[in-house]
Amino acid sequence: MPAARVRRASSGSGDVVAGSTPPAVVIAAPASGSGKTTVATGLIGALSAAGHRVAPFKVGPDYIDPGYHGLAAGRAGRNLDPNLVGEHRVAPLFAAGAAGADIAVVEGVMGLFDGRIADQAAGDGAIGAGGAFGSTAQVAGLLGAPVILVVDAAGHSQSLAALLHGFLGFDTSVRIAGVILNRVGSPRHEQVLRQACARVGLAVLGVLRRDPGLAVPSRHLGLIPAAERNTDAVRSVSEISAKVGAALDLPAIIEVARSSRGPVVTPWSAADEIAAVEENAAGERPGSVAAPLIAVAGGAAFTFSYAEHAELLTAAGARVEVFDPLADPLPRGAHALVIGGGFPEEHGEQLSGNAPLLSDLRAMAAAGRPIHAECAGLLYLLAALDDRPMAGVLAGSGAFSSRLTLGYRDAVALTDSPLFPAGSRVTGHEFHRTRVQWTDRPAPAWGWRDADGRAHTEGTVHRGVHASYLHVHPAGYPEAVARFVRAARGPEAR
Known part of the structure; x- marks a missing residue:
């Protein structure tokens, strides 16, 4: 099949005028299992409850996480995957999916710089600016969006500063704007972690305590799809949104999102x-x-x-x-x-x-x-x-x-x-x-x-x-x- 081409977009009822996309923030992590889905879903739900029109997105091919995003936002969760649609379509698809929203939340995939490995991509997946191909870092760059890192703090103390220092310096084109500390054990633990973040100049935008109630049930391929849980899923998303919303600094996160520099594109149609x-x-x-x-x-x-x-x-x-x-x-x-x-x-x-x-x-x-x-x-x-x-x-x-x-x-x-x-x-x-x-x-x-x-x-x-x-x-x-x-x-x- 011929390679996809960049095309003029139309709504079907008239031309769609190219324009700037809404403020956006990317929720990423140093590694899988850090709590990105819980934080992203809770943030989407909390922003929606505060009266925002939130457009939810997921980096990569995942079908399950967007289902929870959609419940939290009241609109379809969509995917952004350069591997599957071509990197030239990522920003137009984002613009189309974010139409009518006043803020967008993008959940990353795996670790911030993780993407398609080189041997899978026949030599075309080496680490470079923006991380591996299809990585959260690459998508954040394509969207001009700042990144907030969700860190599983359960095993961290002062050495968190070294971890964050490495992420900040690995690719300076990626704008890491703050940290959300997840699974924090005690007030003293929180204090030490905040000091580590301050040492590298990163703001703490939220602190989540260890709480089994924040977990979404999983099985052999990850989370159980929201559509299978029906009313139970709605209740879980509501509880997660309330707890995460109370733990995050929503005004500060909104300001981070407003610092996004999204490309002026014609929305995908x-x-x-x-x-x-x-x-x-x-x-x-x-x-x-x-x-x-x-x-x-x-x-x-x-x-x-x-x-x-x-x-x-x-x-x-x-x-x-x-x-x-x-x-x-x-x-x-x-x-x-x-x-x-x-x-x-x-x-x-x-x-x-x-x-x-x-x-x-x-x-x-x-x-x-x-x-x-x-x-x-x-x-x-x-x-x-x-x-x-x-x-x-x-x-x-x-x-x-x-x-x-x-x-x-x-x-x-x-x-x-x-x-x-x-x-x-x-x-x-x-x-x-x-x-x-x-x-x-x-x-x-x-x-x-x-x-x-x-x-x-x-x-x-x-x-x-x-x-x-x-x-x-x-x-x-x-x-x-x-x-x-x-x-x-x-x-x-x-």
Whole structure:
């Protein structure tokens, strides 16, 4: 697939005028597990409770944290990942997601300077200005936003000053504006830590005591998605927002955010992306369905989706209807189906018990209708998952595994599908603890080479089905969304 291009943005109802983005602050940390998600979610909730219109973002491919951000903000949490969408799209996507907000909170990924490692990026991921490619530091630079470090202080004393000194000096283009001390043990501990911060000239913008009530329940792939916890998640976010809000210096954090120097950009627009793609597709027959209905799996089992996906589908002329495979039938008259990621292994009995839907899925696949199944969707289309019957669209079975598969993949499409023509190149992301045992795998969907040069194939293409573990961000490949909607219109448009 050709490289994405920078395009003029349009709202669909007139041109969007390029302009400055709202004040923003990036919540980062020296390492994973420091409490970024708790602090970011609590800060978003506290600012919202104070009357601010907060736009929440997450650096990287994570689907789960934005769900908690969204609950706290009352608007969709969005992702900013240079690996998946290209660094040229980060600021425009930020501007679009922050429209109407008066402040933005961006939660980082891993440690501040951690990103895609060099051997994954085929030599293009070395540390440089702004950290590794896709790092929180790089995204903060692209947004012109200051950084606040969340430090797990449980094992720190005076030596915290040395740690902070190292982060301040490692890349001086990254503006670290202050520190939030997390898991502080006592008033004396706090005093020593404040002295360490003062020694390197960093303001303490909040202090959180050790409190088990601030923890969000986790399992094998991290936090339990907010959509699975329903009212419990709402209550947790409310409690976290109250506690974190009381522990932070909100006026000082707002002033830090106001020091951001965001680029003047034209906001990303799904309508404009699709319009540019369709210009290249001029001359193709339009198909027999003007506005195809695309069913999108949702509910507790399929919680992984990027907000831009539905926006692009709609911009391409589709009608989008979300349904819950745990209990709902396939939406009547659906011309195509999207089944994204999630945790079907946690809901196997209910998924297996929705026999009418499983029958409809088999009929849809047999008719050659377009089906885009990603990770959890792949598992759902197999004959069985953890010995429970599933849709049986694909000949194989899935099972939970103790082995974590994680990382970015530079992949090439090996087979024509409703999403990609063979030869298309993408960067996607794998994140799962399951494995597939194929009984009869049709043509593979993807191929790539690992750091040692070994070739791998993954996923499958079968009739209209494209099923794979690989997560691809639709905003990075609007051509694929437009192609999928054209396939949904009917065979004439394929």
